[in-house]
Amino acid sequence: MSHLKTKHLLGIKNLDKEDIELIFRTASYFKEVLNRPIKKVPPLRDVTIANVFFENSTRTKLSFELAEKRLSADVINFTASGSSVKKGETLLDTVHNILAMKVDMVVMRHSSSGAPHFLARHINATIINAGDGTHEHPTQALLDTFSILDKTGSVAGKRVVIVGDILHSRVALSNIFALQLLQAEVMVCGPPTLLPKHIGELGVKVETNIRKALAWCDVANILRIQLERQQMKYFPSLREYSQYFGVNKPLLDSLNKEILIMHPGPINRGVEITSDAADSDHSIILEQVENGVAVRMAVLYLLAEMN
Numbered sequence: 648m649s650h651l652k653t654k655h656l657l658g659i660k661n662l663d664k665e666d667i668e669l670i671f672r673t674a675s676y677f678k679e680v681l682n683r684p685i686k687k688v689p690p691l692r693d694v695t696i697a698n699v700f701f702e703n704s705t706r707t708k709l710s711f712e713l714a715e716k717r718l719s720a721d722v723i724n725f726t727a728s729g730s731s732v733k734k735g736e737t738l739l740d741t742v743h744n745i746l747a748m749k750v751d752m753v754v755m756r757h758s759s760s761g762a763p764h765f766l767a768r769h770i771n772a773t774i775i776n777a778g779d780g781t782h783e784h785p786t787q788a789l790l791d792t793f794s795i796l797d798k799t800g801s802v803a804g805k806r807v808v809i810v811g812d813i814l815h816s817r818v819a820l821s822n823i824f825a826l827q828l829l830q831a832e833v834m835v836c837g838p839p840t841l842l843p844k845h846i847g848e849l850g851v852k853v854e855t856n857i858r859k860a861l862a863w864c865d866v867a868n869i870l871r872i873q874l875e876r877q878q879m880k881y882f883p884s885l886r887e888y889s890q891y892f893g894v895n896k897p898l899l900d901s902l903n904k905e906i907l908i909m910h911p912g913p914i915n916r917g918v919e920i921t922s923d924a925a926d927s928d929h930s931i932i933l934e935q936v937e938n939g940v941a942v943r944m945a946v947l948y949l950l951a952e953m954n
């Protein structure tokens with residue numbers, strides 16, 4: 648099987664292990680291409696892609712745009728701020744207008760969970776979810792798990808803890824699905840108020856002590872506190888959060904073991920992670936960003952084949 652079994656990438660929930668392994672093999676090839684002097688290849692010539700971002704982004708938006716350009720696609724960019732959304736246009740009308748310009752694929756970020764699924768039901772273009780509300784962020788999970796594979800040679804059997812604001816995190820949910828498909832053991836760690844009540848039913852371990860979580864794991868994926876999605880106070884202060892759940896270099900050194908530190912970004916330095924930990928030898932944070940371009944090239948290339 649050398650094709651994905653889906654027309655859209657709406658979530659890791661819609662992929663199986665074979666799909667992810669195919670994406671990883673393709674990403675490894677594109678990672679090699681990206682290290683050549685000439686980084687541009689022709690497979691998406693005459694394919695037009697719209698990056699439609701209704702919510703802020705640095706990494707995901709730039710990474711998709713670069714991946715599209717490396718594959719020779721024609722690219723148009725839309726951000727909600729400065730658009731006619733501000734004049735009351737609906738999501739569907741906005742996207743129909745973009746599609747009237749003969750667009751083949753839409754990469755969409757939206758603050759509402761399910762927005763890309765809604766679009767996929769109403770339009771013919773291929774939809775790639777670049778993060779929907781608190782639901783899924785599939786390409787982030789793919790690049791995170793690819794980075795573990797790339798760094799260590801395997802994902803199966805690895806113990807991975809996801810630390811922080813699990814309740815509001817689309818990165819956490821997509822990572823849990825991807826890691827479990829690839830047979831890693833998964834733990835979540837954070838204050839009880841930021842852990843969904845029934846999270847254990849997904850088959851993950853639950854821990855509220857950061858030292859015990861780090862002692863257990865091979866890989867720690869540290870998440871930001873998503874204040875923009877929080878409707879109430881879930882902990883007394885950022886200072887207290889940092890004291891009880893922040894990852895710092897003395898804590899890592901005291902474990903006296905090899906541990907990979909990951910973060911999807913954006914980092915709030917001094918809150919969930921200190922600079923001495925984020926910039927330490929344990930950290931593969933910038934390798935995640937580098938791998939993101941190759942992984943997104945793989946996703947775009949494989950979905951374009953399904954058109």
Ligand code: CP
Pocket residue numbers: 703704705706707708778787911912913
């Ligand atoms: N990791 C991530 O989604 O970052 P951006 O919000 O900057 O795209």
